[in-house]
Amino acid sequence: MSSVQPSQTGASTSNSPEHPWPVRSVATKVSQWIDRLGSIWVEGQITQINVRPGTRTAFLVLRDASVDMSLSVTCSPALIRDSPVPLTEGSRVVMFGKLSFYTGRGTVSLRVTEIRAVGIGELLARIERLRALLAAEGLFDPRLKRQLPFLPHTVGLITGRASAAERDVLSVAGKRWPAVQFEIRNTAVQGPTATAQIVAALAELDSNPAVEVIVLARGGGSVEDLLPFSDETLCRAIAACTTPVVSAIGHEPDNPLCDHVADVRAATPTDAAKRVVPDAVAEQALVAEFRARGAAALRNWVAREARSLADLRSRPVLADPLAAVDRRAEEIGRLREAGRRDVSRLVAGQATVVEHLAARLTTLGPAATLARGYSVVQKIVPGSDPEVLRSVEDAPPGTQLRVRVADGAVIAAVMGKDKSGEAQ
Incomplete structure (x- = not known):
């Protein structure tokens, strides 16, 4: 393996299956990246404290209070011994330190130089x-x-x-x-x-x-x-x-x-x-109470309705329902008789009126006039109904006439005119 480390600018281009990075290069770069974070303040709960006598480094585990995440912490044992508030597992603290990546083991830890316990007031x-x-x-x-x-x-x-x-x-x-x-x-x-x-x-x-x-x-x-x-x-x-x-x-x-x-x-x-x-006992007692109250209410309602029915049955109209019908029947009979009498009187009176009117009509009618010797003369017009003769001018000589008398009618013809008005 080549001992030449790739440059930062050409790292991504030079890294490949044929040219992989050695572990030392990766560890060095990780250490450099973590070192850029600088010193920081971190809050959490101490879950483990390991201070061995005669050592110059104390090891702690700082855990997030909300999620399952933790961080390894190293510090001087004096920070723990000289803390104003005793630090125990479960203590809420704020630490100041710097993250370090140990290239030999490939681990990250926080090297702190100050630890402050979070007091009750702050919490x-x-x-x-x-x-x-x-x-x-x-x-x-x-x-x-x-x-x-x-x-x-x-x-x-x-x-x-x-x-x-x-x-x-x-x-x-x-x-x-x-x-x-x-x-x-x-x-x-x-x-x-x-x-x-x-x-x-x-x-x-x-x-x-x-x-x-x-x-x-x-x-x-x-x-x-x-x-x-x-x-x-x-x-x-x-x-x-x-x-x-x-x-x-x-x-x-x-x-x-x-x-x-x-x-x-x-x-x-x-x-x-x-x-x-x-509570089962209380609920059963409540159910029993409701049932008793419901039964009492039902009994009271039935008794009240029974009294109402008794009152209704004791009324005269229900005690003897046909009595009112009998009384009405008698009244109706009387009214019917009175109605018949009134109608009979009215019919008789109107019959008398009709007789009188008929007599007057007979007296004033044309039949009565003809019976007294009068006649009705009508001019016969061929092709139409006879017309009443009203003037001598309407009947020139030779005109056929129909003369109606009391017991019938005769047919005559005009022989001449006489305007004197006297009988001939």
Whole structure:
């Protein structure tokens, strides 16, 4: 293998299967790239401290509080011994140092020269800033809270292994509703690995269609112990769940951020069990009370309707329904007789009027006039009906006439005219 190292400018062009880089070249370039980062401040939790007597280097592991990532750290043992606040596994710290790549082993570590413990005041201030941020994004909005199922068949429980919180939830829920089932996920509930484990368990239970509600339970503790439950990653994971989440962290005074994001906040794990699972005895008593109240209401309604029917039956119209018909029948008979009499009188009166009018009509009619000796003279016009003769001028000599008298008519002809008007 050639010992000539490729130049930085021609590295990409000279590297090929025929001209591969030696390990030393790669290690050197990685060391150069990491060295460009310079000195930085890093925050995390100490998960391991290894200080051997007589050595000049202490080895630590710094872990991210939200995800499963860690970094090797080296420092002088004096930094740990002389720290104003004792540094232990689980301490939240801020370190200042520079990343180094050890070409001999191909490992990266952070060589620190300053370590500052994060105090309670700073932690609380950070929690308040995160609280304001999440509230501004609407994660605390009551309108986003989901209703808990009345009677869940399966409850998801995330808690510490063999913890008092687990015992409280299981015992109280079992006494209240023995048929309830649990999907339990035991995770770390404090320390650097807690957040990642809780988020993973939360995602697993949320994806299980049998789980109808998830309970996140932990007993009380210090502010540092409850820090994982104020982590932004966990809060956003709870908000993203499609299954209702109940937060039961610590005791009543404890108020981590997950309490605000969860759909229901329980004061204690025992309170969470009471909120999630109904009390069988109380529900049976309530059902019995409702049944008794329903039966009493039904009996009262039947009695009230029976009284109403009795009142209706006691009324005269229902006690003797034909009495009113008989009275009306008699009245109708009287009215019919009165109507017949009125009609008879009216018909008789009108008959008399008709007789009088007929007599007058007979008197005034042409037959009566003819009976008194008068006649009606009509001129016979060939091809048309006879016409009444009204003037002597209309009947020249020779005109045929029809003379109608009381007992018939005669046919005559005009012999001449006499305008004197006297009888001839």
